[in-house]
Amino acid sequence: MKNQNQSELLITGVGITSAIGQGKAAFTPALMQGQHAFRVMQRPGRQKDTSFIGAEIPSLSYPERFSKRVLRTASFSGQVAMVTLQEAWDEANLAAVDPSRIGLVIGGSNLQQRDLIQTYENYKDRAHLVRPTYGISFMDSDLCGLCTEQFGIRGFAYTVGGASASGQVAILQAIQAVQTGQVDICIAMGALMDLTHWECQALRSLGAMGTDRYADEPAMACRPFDKNRDGFIYGESCGAVVIERADFAMSRQIKPYAILSGWAVAMDGNRNPNPSYEGEVQVIRRALEQGNLSPQEIDYINPHGTGSTIGDAIEIKAIQDCQLSHAYINATKSITGHGLSAAGTVEIIATLIQMKESRLHPTRNLENPINSSFNWVRGQSVPHDIKHALSLSMGFGGINTAICLQNAK
Amino acid sequence: MKKEDIFEIIARNTCEVIPELEGHVFKPSDRLTELGANSVDRAEIVAMTMEALSLQIPRVELFGAKNIGELAEVLYEKSKSV
Numbered sequence: 001m002k003n004q005n006q007s008e009l010l011i012t013g014v015g016i017t018s019a020i021g022q023g024k025a026a027f028t029p030a031l032m033q034g035q036h037a038f039r040v041m042q043r044p045g046r047q048k049d050t051s052f053i054g055a056e057i058p059s060l061s062y063p064e065r066f067s068k069r070v071l072r073t074a075s076f077s078g079q080v081a082m083v084t085l086q087e088a089w090d091e092a093n094l095a096a097v098d099p100s101r102i103g104l105v106i107g108g109s110n111l112q113q114r115d116l117i118q119t120y121e122n123y124k125d126r127a128h129l130v131r132p133t134y135g136i137s138f139m140d141s142d143l144c145g146l147c148t149e150q151f152g153i154r155g156f157a158y159t160v161g162g163a164s165a166s167g168q169v170a171i172l173q174a175i176q177a178v179q180t181g182q183v184d185i186c187i188a189m190g191a192l193m194d195l196t197h198w199e200c201q202a203l204r205s206l207g208a209m210g211t212d213r214y215a216d217e218p219a220m221a222c223r224p225f226d227k228n229r230d231g232f233i234y235g236e237s238c239g240a241v242v243i244e245r246a247d248f249a250m251s252r253q254i255k256p257y258a259i260l261s262g263w264a265v266a267m268d269g270n271r272n273p274n275p276s277y278e279g280e281v282q283v284i285r286r287a288l289e290q291g292n293l294s295p296q297e298i299d300y301i302n303p304h305g306t307g308s309t310i311g312d313a314i315e316i317k318a319i320q321d322c323q324l325s326h327a328y329i330n331a332t333k334s335i336t337g338h339g340l341s342a343a344g345t346v347e348i349i350a351t352l353i354q355m356k357e358s359r360l361h362p363t364r365n366l367e368n369p370i371n372s373s374f375n376w377v378r379g380q381s382v383p384h385d386i387k388h389a390l391s392l393s394m395g396f397g398g399i400n401t402a403i404c405l406q407n408a409k
Numbered sequence: 410m411k412k413e414d415i416f417e418i419i420a421r422n423t424c425e426v427i428p429e430l431e432g433h434v435f436k437p438s439d440r441l442t443e444l445g446a447n448s449v450d451r452a453e454i455v456a457m458t459m460e461a462l463s464l465q466i467p468r469v470e471l472f473g474a475k476n477i478g479e480l481a482e483v484l485y486e487k488s489k490s491v
Contacts (some may be wrong), residue, residue, distance in 0.1 A: 129456060133449060
């Protein structure tokens with residue numbers, strides 16, 4: 001999987017929507033200050049005699065040019081995808097690019113569960129009246145339709161699934177599309193996975209989502225790598241990144257965020273949600289090797305770090321055994337919550353923002369780290385010029401992904 | 410419900426599906442296609458109107474209506490027979 005031209009692949013545009021802010025201008029200070037939006041979730045369809053804690057996007061603002069006609073029938077995931085793509089699109093000036101040379105990969109599957117349950121509850125006794133547009137909008141690929149129509153993309157667009165690694169899987173696919181020359185520009189998106197109380201309950205029953213332990217203190221519930229963690233806390237989010245070759249970016253006079261220097265995927269051969277130490281070590285080593293990077297060169301790690309009891313412990317051991325415990329490490333999910341399908345892209349974006357800002361964001365609720373020998377960024381942000389970063393994602397079904405980023409400054 | 414009321418419901422639903430029509434004065438001779446409704450929009454407008462009228466009829470029975478006036482007429486006849 002060695003890529004001789006790897007340094008030529010750049011990230012040149014970024015879009016972010018999350019519970020702590022829509023757009024980089026709002027997201028960046030919130031991230032650096034460790035602001036959060038955790039509370040008992042309120043969005044219709046999220047609770048049924050329950051009090052699941054999570055972080056929800058407070059409101060969405062739409063560009064003027066978005067058609068109300070389209071927004072009326074787009075799911076929440078679809079609307080968030082469109083506004084997020086708009087930011088990345090503008091930043092990378094994609095309006096000036098031949099639309100037949102632009103591709104889009106959307107990471108995530110079963111993204112619109114809340115629409116499904118609301119449609120069911122509304123029409124279960126009068127199925128003959130179900131809205132015809134549901135025949136389009138229930139498919140994840142409707143996000144591709146919405147985005148390609150709104151932005152005039154004429155290359156290709158499809159969805160890819162990799163559970164909580166979907167966001168990184170989308171980036172890996174986008175890399176391949178640019179590398180092979182299929183398109184000049186490929187946008188990778190980690191889409192918003194719109195959970196209902198059904199998924200929340202099942203994820204909690206699995207032992208993956210946090211319990212009621214912090215029901216009276218929602219702000220305390222999300223605590224990756226802390227000894228008192230007891231599962232992940234959901235957070236609505238969506239991220240989009242623009243990937244292109246350096247020569248193409250240069251010809252367009254676009255300034256990059258970072259160079260994609262190494263990447264890898266490794267499967268555990270395991271259908272279940274449990275993490276694999278071997279799989280995580282494997283994917284880290286493959287990504288470093290592909291990037292011609294020694295562990296010592298990595299000076300910042302953005303881990304998967306969900307707050308899962310077993311997952312965090314395995315991840316820390318894998319990072320340590322890959323000789324990476326010297327690097328600064330924090331946990332973006334402690335601030336944003338776990339975006340599931342979106343997480344991989346959102347955390348790449350958090351890494352890019354930290355590179356740009358020369359500052360690392362804090363980790364909320366990291367009162368007693370499970371391993372105190374690590375170089376944690378805890379209560380306050382710290383100044384640091386990232387040179388080489390490593391970002392990790394893992395998903396149910398035994399998928400592990402890793403991406404190395406080199407500062408383009 | 411009177412035929413005129415059904416016509417108003419169709420006009421209202423058409424405006425909801427195509428917000429650009431806000432302010433348009435609907436006439437019975439208006440054709441949904443000419444108002445900018447694509448096939449999905451037309452299906453949506455009909456479904457919303459059937460929902461408002463609590464009608465349970467096969468959609469095939471609504472085929473043939475050439476404009477909003479005729480659609481209101483067909484729906485009115487069906488609503489009387491329910």
